[in-house]
Amino acid sequence: MLVLVVDSSTPAVTAALVEVTADGVVVRAHRCTVDARAHGELLAPQVEAVLAEVGARPGDLGAIVAGLGPGPFTGLRVGLVTAATMGQVLGIPTYGVCSLDGIGHPSAAGTTGSAPLREQSTPPREQDTPARDERVLVAADARRKEVYWAVYDDSGQRIAGPAVDAPAVAAARARELAVTAAVGDGAHRYADVLGLPLRGEPRYPAVFALATLAAERIRAGAPGETLTPLYLRRPDAVAATSRKSVLP
Amino acid sequence: MADEPLILGIETSCDETGVGIVRGHTLLADALASSVDEHARFGGVVPEVASRAHLEAIVPTMDRALREAGVTIADIDAIAVTSGPGLAGALLVGVAAAKGYALAAEKPVYGVNHLAAHVAVDTLEHGPLPAPAIAMLVSGGHSSLLLVDDLARGVTPLGATIDDAAGEAFDKVARLLGLPFPGGPYIDREARAGDPASIGFPRGLTAAKDLAAHRYDFSFSGLKTAVARWVEGRRRSGEPVPVADVAASFQEAVCDVLTGKALAACRAHGVDTLVIGGGVAANSRLRAMAEQRAQRYGIRVRVPRPGLCTDNGAMVAALGAHLVAAGVAPSRLDLPADSALPLTTVSV
Numbered sequence: 001m002l003v004l005v006v007d008s009s010t011p012a013v014t015a016a017l018v019e020v021t022a023d024g025v026v027v028r029a030h031r032c033t034v035d036a037r038a039h040g041e042l043l044a045p046q047v048e049a050v051l052a053e054v055g056a057r058p059g060d061l062g063a064i065v066a067g068l069g070p071g072p073f074t075g076l077r078v079g080l081v082t083a084a085t086m087g088q089v090l091g092i093p094t095y096g097v098c099s100l101d102g103i104g105h106p107s108a109a110g111t112t113g114s115a116p117l118r119e120q121s122t123p124p125r126e127q128d129t130p131a132r133d134e135r136v137l138v139a140a141d142a143r144r145k146e147v148y149w150a151v152y153d154d155s156g157q158r159i160a161g162p163a164v165d166a167p168a169v170a171a172a173r174a175r176e177l178a179v180t181a182a183v184g185d186g187a188h189r190y191a192d193v194l195g196l197p198l199r200g201e202p203r204y205p206a207v208f209a210l211a212t213l214a215a216e217r218i219r220a221g222a223p224g225e226t227l228t229p230l231y232l233r234r235p236d237a238v239a240a241t242s243r244k245s246v247l248p
Numbered sequence: 249m250a251d252e253p254l255i256l257g258i259e260t261s262c263d264e265t266g267v268g269i270v271r272g273h274t275l276l277a278d279a280l281a282s283s284v285d286e287h288a289r290f291g292g293v294v295p296e297v298a299s300r301a302h303l304e305a306i307v308p309t310m311d312r313a314l315r316e317a318g319v320t321i322a323d324i325d326a327i328a329v330t331s332g333p334g335l336a337g338a339l340l341v342g343v344a345a346a347k348g349y350a351l352a353a354e355k356p357v358y359g360v361n362h363l364a365a366h367v368a369v370d371t372l373e374h375g376p377l378p379a380p381a382i383a384m385l386v387s388g389g390h391s392s393l394l395l396v397d398d399l400a401r402g403v404t405p406l407g408a409t410i411d412d413a414a415g416e417a418f419d420k421v422a423r424l425l426g427l428p429f430p431g432g433p434y435i436d437r438e439a440r441a442g443d444p445a446s447i448g449f450p451r452g453l454t455a456a457k458d459l460a461a462h463r464y465d466f467s468f469s470g471l472k473t474a475v476a477r478w479v480e481g482r483r484r485s486g487e488p489v490p491v492a493d494v495a496a497s498f499q500e501a502v503c504d505v506l507t508g509k510a511l512a513a514c515r516a517h518g519v520d521t522l523v524i525g526g527g528v529a530a531n532s533r534l535r536a537m538a539e540q541r542a543q544r545y546g547i548r549v550r551v552p553r554p555g556l557c558t559d560n561g562a563m564v565a566a567l568g569a570h571l572v573a574a575g576v577a578p579s580r581l582d583l584p585a586d587s588a589l590p591l592t593t594v595s596v
């Protein structure tokens with residue numbers, strides 16, 4: 001089944017087409033542009049481009065997978081509204097995946113955020129696979145000197161997070177959980193504070209991992225879900241204060 | 249007529265999620281979801297709250313519009329969307345939605361100017377606009393006077409507010425009087441029982457010295473302050489505040505300036521049609537005063553019904569229909585949301 005994957009939770013704007021078969025996930029076309037300020041401009045042309053690359057029309061899609069974030073509000077919504085509206089028109093299910101899972105899952109290891117190193121369904125090569133019992137901290141830049149973070153065990157299970165905190169807070173939690181490596185653009189940005197060995201890739205949610213994490217639901221024909229963003233922060237909203245006197 | 253283009257319009261520039269469907273000048277559906285109640289306790293629209301609400305509302309609102317019009321998205325000829333001006337994050341949701349619909353349904357998309365759409369919506373009720381016409385757009389976000397020659401090609405801004413928008417002044421005075429947000433309808437209601445001549449509030453930018461530089465510009469900040477001083481003076485001296493009289497006198501000052509400048513623009517440009525749009529156009533005193541004064545000069549005033557004056561998807565669809573009929577090329581898929589889209593740009 002041909003599946004569209006989108007993620008706009010980080011500075012990387014991603015659209016991809018994957019084939020989900022009974023025994024694997026194959027990335028067929030992939031576009032990724034790193035530009036934190038142009039999600040709205042970039043995503044739709046990228047979706048159009050991946051469809052054109054495989055000679056498919058929107059009606060050939062069987063499902064849509066979208067990264068739910070967490071991510072800075074405005075850009076994150078672009079991917080979700082794109083997925084939701086396309087799913088509505090095409091009458092196909094939409095599935096959400098936590099975007100940090102797309103970085104922390106073992107199937108993301110050995111793939112870059114911008115291009116899959118492997119385009120077949122075989123598991124990652126041995127040297128790319130995380131060492132046994134290695135726990136990894138995923139950190140994405142949340143702006144305002146904070147990170148969105150989560151911790152994964154070696155099977156890809158999320159054991160903490162997602163949460164948004166100052167890097168020092170994420171680092172302290174990572175130490176408590178005996179984390180041995182950090183990955184993601186936020187991990188690079190705050191490497192000094194985190195004090196953990198860095199894994200180079202992926203920096204951003206990996207298409208192969210996002211699709212793999214939704215593959216079971218896709219194969220089972222599970223009902224689609226409303227794509228609700230993982231905002232983690234409350235909106236900045238200051239209640240109107242009582243009016244100040246205008247008289248001297 | 250069945251051969252006129254079937255156009256879908258999406259509006260998300262502020263706190264209303266609107267999806268409208270028109271066929272030519274015929275309105276088929278106007279579905280709306282509003283987050284206004286979520287903003288009420290803040291006394292104004294909170295951008296992030298509005299953006300979140302748009303994301304939640306867009307799919308169900310589209311469903312309702314299609315059902316109301318009795319069409320499917322496959323029947324639609326083109327999708328128009330407000331690409332600016334407005335709140336950046338809110339616009340982005342609508343623009344991304346329009347692209348998603350356009351992509352999936354393989355339809356052209358038009359990014360259009362919100363203010364031009366406020367003008368275009370009147371064609372749904374009163375037919376094609378004579379050229380040229382003067383348009384006055386007054387709402388919580390904008391207060392502009394425009395010369396409209398050909399809506400498909402651009403409008404000429406004549407003037408705008410130099411401080412608060414007209415609707416903003418209504419909101420602030422309402423809060424001062426202990427009336428709910430948004431203030432417009434409450435001021436209107438209170439004013440009916442009041443004497444509009446009881447308090448002489450200032451008319452901004454109408455003095456001869458101001459007219460030289462700001463002939464068609466508005467200023468409501470001084471008026472708002474004058475109302476605040478007056479009310480506070482009363483409270484300090486322990487006297488009751490005559491809410492109806494204050495509301496009526498304030499409303500009279502706003503409407504006096506708006507209609508005075510709009511009709512001056514009509515006469516200066518030899519124009520015989522004035523279109524009024526935006527949320528404040530729903531104000532009953534503004535409508536009555538404009539009619540009354542315009543009659544003297546043989547000018548026709550066109551105001552859409554209140555439901556079409558406030559932000560909605562039908563107005564965007566109406567402008568889209570006009571652009572399609574005029575043979576304007578659609579936008580590209582990399583069309584940006586532009587919170588400061590200039591009036592001279594009708595479609596992107």
Ligand SMILES: [Zn+2]
Nearest residue numbers: 366387526559
């Ligand atoms: Zn408006």
